[in-house]
Amino acid sequence: MPTSNLPYDVIFSDIDGTLLNKDRELSERTKTVIHKLKDQIPIVLISSRMPDAMRHLQKELEIENQPLICYNGGLTLIDNAEKTSNAIPVPILEKLMEFNNDLNVHLSLYKAEEWHVRENDYWAKREENNTKVSPKISDLNVVRESWQRDEKGAHKIMVMGDEEKVQQISTFLSDNFSDDLHLYRSKPTYLEIAHKSISKLSGIDYLLDNHFQTTRERSLAFGDNYNDLEMIANLGHGVAVGNAKDEVKAAADQIADTGKNDGVAKTLEEIFTEFL
Numbered sequence: 710m711p712t713s714n715l716p717y718d719v720i721f722s723d724i725d726g727t728l729l730n731k732d733r734e735l736s737e738r739t740k741t742v743i744h745k746l747k748d749q750i751p752i753v754l755i756s757s758r759m760p761d762a763m764r765h766l767q768k769e770l771e772i773e774n775q776p777l778i779c780y781n782g783g784l785t786l787i788d789n790a791e792k793t794s795n796a797i798p799v800p801i802l803e804k805l806m807e808f809n810n811d812l813n814v815h816l817s818l819y820k821a822e823e824w825h826v827r828e829n830d831y832w833a834k835r836e837e838n839n840t841k842v843s844p845k846i847s848d849l850n851v852v853r854e855s856w857q858r859d860e861k862g863a864h865k866i867m868v869m870g871d872e873e874k875v876q877q878i879s880t881f882l883s884d885n886f887s888d889d890l891h892l893y894r895s896k897p898t899y900l901e902i903a904h905k906s907i908s909k910l911s912g913i914d915y916l917l918d919n920h921f922q923t924t925r926e927r928s929l930a931f932g933d934n935y936n937d938l939e940m941i942a943n944l945g946h947g948v949a950v951g952n953a954k955d956e957v958k959a960a961a962d963q964i965a966d967t968g969k970n971d972g973v974a975k976t977l978e979e980i981f982t983e984f985l
Contacts, residue, residue: 715750716980717945718923721778721913722973724756724766725839726933727950731969733839735769739974743770745985746977751921755909757781757865757893757901757936759819760789762840776920780864781893781936782912783903784821793915795904796820796862801886802853805866805902808881812874817844817867818852825852832869868900875900893936910939929980931965931973932957948976 722728730736743752747770754763755778767773776787785793802818809816815832818825825847826833833844856862868878879900882890891908893901913930917923926945930937933953941947942960949961950972958964965972978985 715984717750717929718927719917719921719929720746720750720752720977721755721909721928721930721940721944722752723909723932723934723937724754724758724763726952727931727937727968728754728766728973729968730971735766736971736974738971740769742974742977742985743772746981747772749984750981751775753778753916755782755912755940757895758840759824759842759865760784760786760822762842765841776916778909778912778916780819780907781891781901781903782907782909783864785912785915787916787920791821792919793912794821794864795907796864797866797890797902797904798862799853799857801889802856802863802866804885805878805882806849806853809868809878812877814868814870814874814878816849817865817869818849818863819865819867820856820861820863825849836867836869862904864903866902868902869898872897895934895936908939909936910943913940913944931976933968946980948973 752772753775756763757780760777760779763777778785783795815830824844826844827849829846837843868875875898879892882892889905891903891905895901925943928944929946930940930944931948932941933950935954938957938960941949941957947961948963948965949958950965951967965976
């Protein structure tokens with residue numbers, strides 16, 4: 710367990726837009742601060758990313774012994790073992806793929822350690838550059854059939870492409886599967902799809918209850934976007950970086966400098982001054 714006289718017991722941080730700098734990398738200042746804190750308090754990365762797109766950051770921060778909350782809470786790992794998993798049912802994936810036949814928008818299918826795309830197009834290359842993970846070029850129908858046989862689903866589906874076509878897919882899914890899916894429009898050209906039941910807070914609650922044995926009130930969180938809103942609003946101290954959405958800032962206990970300008974590192978330096 711963390712040192713008892715620390716102001717908090719656990720730190721949770723979003724990655725993209727929050728922890729990374731303008732080059733989408735960890736700054737030296739961020740690494741230095743976390744290296745000094747990591748043996749005193751658990752620092753957990755929480756993201757919409759797949760596990761492999763988070764592990765290289767864990768390694769740089771020297772926190773590979775800590776859990777991961779992936780796919781916005783759709784998958785929780787402790788010591789690389791799956792502890793919680795909430796996936797999109799294959800029949801819904803099948804309907805989406807049928808609807809997309811004429812639109813021909815890029816689909817990325819994610820399940821645990823798997824990332825499948827039909828071709829290594831502009832969107833796949835862009836994600837590969839951002840996350841440092843390479844997709845597997847696959848026949849998506851074969852992937853879907855395989856998952857159906859294994860009674861597995863997708864932890865995340867990414868729809869990327871023309872804004873109007875992405876909107877058509879969003880409307881189709883909202884009209885037909887609003888009780889089953891959580892739709893998150895991270896950019897006009899991006900639509901992230903997940904199981905309705907998940908959130909970053911659901912993953913946090915699992916770890917607080919089953920791994921860290923502490924409370925929301927004793928937890929600190931950093932974030933910037935709509936998918937961070939729930940954890941920012943409900944943990945003991947929620948910090949919105951300066952580039953965060955207005956709604957996230959409104960829910961936060963503190964507004965830090967921007968992610969690109971070391972907002973997380975600066976705030977950790979302030980909060981944990983006597984422990985650095």
